Amino acid sequence: MDAKTIEWIIFGPLIFGLILISWWAMGESHKRLDDPNDDRTVYLNRLRQILKLAPYGVFRVTIYRQSGNIHAEHQVTGSKEDALNTAIATFRRAGIDAVHVGANNETQLRIGRLYHDHRGRKEGKKIGKAHIALEQRMEAPASTPIPVPDLIPATLMEASEPSISIQNIGITCDCGQRSELAFAAIRNERVCEGCGKDATLTPVQIAQLEVAAEDAQREAMARYHAGETDIFVERKSKLAGDEPTTLTDQNIKFEAAKEAVEHLGLIKSGAIATIVGMMHGLAEHPRAIATAYRKDGAQLSRDEKKAAHIRANAFMSRQAYEDLTDKGKANPLNGHELTLLRAGFTENRYRRIRLHDETPDNIKDYFVGFEYQTHSSDCPFCKRVDGTIVQNAEVAILPSPDCVCETANYFVSAKMDWLKNIA
Structure with missing residues (x-):
């Protein structure tokens, strides 16, 4: 028996055992993902629901690589959702759709990828985790009505x-x-x-x-x-x-829904009010809201679903199906969700700017502009503006005509320079 055979007898079972443990751990992580009562391992779109950070403030968002080195650091002034979206945008670009949740309280949130990615020669440079820390607590801005032109x-x-x-x-x-x-x-x-x-x-x-x-x-x-x-x-x-x-x-909800309906062409214009109604419930994921809407009311029969290429166990009320255009009926389960997503991203951009408008003057002194955060390198608009900083009036709140992304899922966040007034 040669030395290599002896090494294999000794270390082979250990290596095999480690592989089995890794597979078991990955399996357990995915089981916890499907458990709605487990907040330790969640999809990115569930983070908003379990987020415990203080509602408003100045947040520092630090993104770490798998090696432990800092990948990027951001200063975010606004809501806790603004800070979370900054971290989520990086994770989505890295192809990460689910995370482990560590500390989650009023002052900090720690999240990390489910397991170490060993693929490739530059594994250490891949995104590993994020830390959101509250640096300064702020009062929730008062809702200040904007005067509406006295027209019709x-x-x-x-x-x-x-x-x-x-x-x-x-x-x-x-x-x-x-x-x-x-x-x-x-x-x-x-x-x-x-x-x-x-x-x-x-x-x-x-x-x-x-x-x-x-x-x-x-x-x-x-x-x-x-x-x-x-x-x-x-x-x-x-x-x-x-x-x-x-x-x-x-009018922001109506204008956002109107743009989404007209651009995507999946929902009839007469159902804009339906999309606006859904937007009032956007604390949940658009898929859950759209599913609840399709579930409500008299349903299509099994034969009607078959004719419409809808699976038998899917929800589709007669009213929801009537909302769809011919284009929307080509993929009937996604029409309301995609339209709601696009409208939601538009309203999100508007709310971020309004939040900044209501920021105390002593914080505004450090404001540099709004930074674009995009997700697509294939979209000419997103590729051009990613990371650029513009002033309030220059932000494309309604999706830019150059943006070819289906849901126009780009963000803007307030960029602060805390050393701005230091000589």
Whole structure:
């Protein structure tokens, strides 16, 4: 028996045992991923739900390589979600979709990849873990309404006790003729009494009025539950057309949903209000929200699902299927989710800028600009702007025409220079 045979007899079982242990550990990690009650090992899209960091503040986000060396370091001023997204963006670019969670409290979060990646000669340079630390706690910014141009009154609503009524909608034609329209009649064909032209509202304009009515109703009920009575909620805006619209706190959800519906072409324009309604629940992942929507209501029959190329155990209500365009029906289970994702990324960019607008002046003094963080090297827009810094007015909140990403999933975050005022 030669020396090599002896070495194999001695070390072979040990090596084989280590391989078995590694396989077992990987298997256990993936089992924990599928356990909704296990917060130690989670997919990236679940991190937001279990995040315990302080809601607002100045955060330091440090990304480490597998070797232990620092890969990148970021200073993020804003919400805890802003800080988390900075780390997640790096992990997604590295092809990591699930992590182990270590410390998770008000002052720090530690996450790391499930297992060491030994592939390739540069394994030490691969992303390994991230640490988010709270450096300065900040108060949550007050919600400051943005003035809305006093143009066309869209929806008037008053609430007295729990009952709510919607008053007639005042609409002014381009010719100057003003008329009133009952909310129940917004889908009816109309002719302007002044100029005689067709004044029938488009599906997008109908959706805009429906969204405004739901938003006003939501505000009225919130004020009622806070103890107010004889509540009058007014909404004024210009009906949607081809001209650019100034984004405000009141219209951002509608404009984001409208852009996503029109660009992707998966959902009919008459269902914009449905996407806006889903956006109010974006604390959950869009897939869960879209699934819940498809699950609600009368379902397609088994034969109808088969004809539509939908698996038998999938949820698809008749209303959800009716929302889809012919293009959307080619992949019916993804239409609402992809549209919601794109709209959600747009609103996220807007909210980040608004959060900065409400940042205390002593913090704003260190503001340099907004830094783009993108995920695609194949998209000409994302490749061009990744890592660049622009000022507020230059940020492409609505997806840039140059962005070919399906969900336009690029972020912006406030870039701070804490040594800026040091001589």
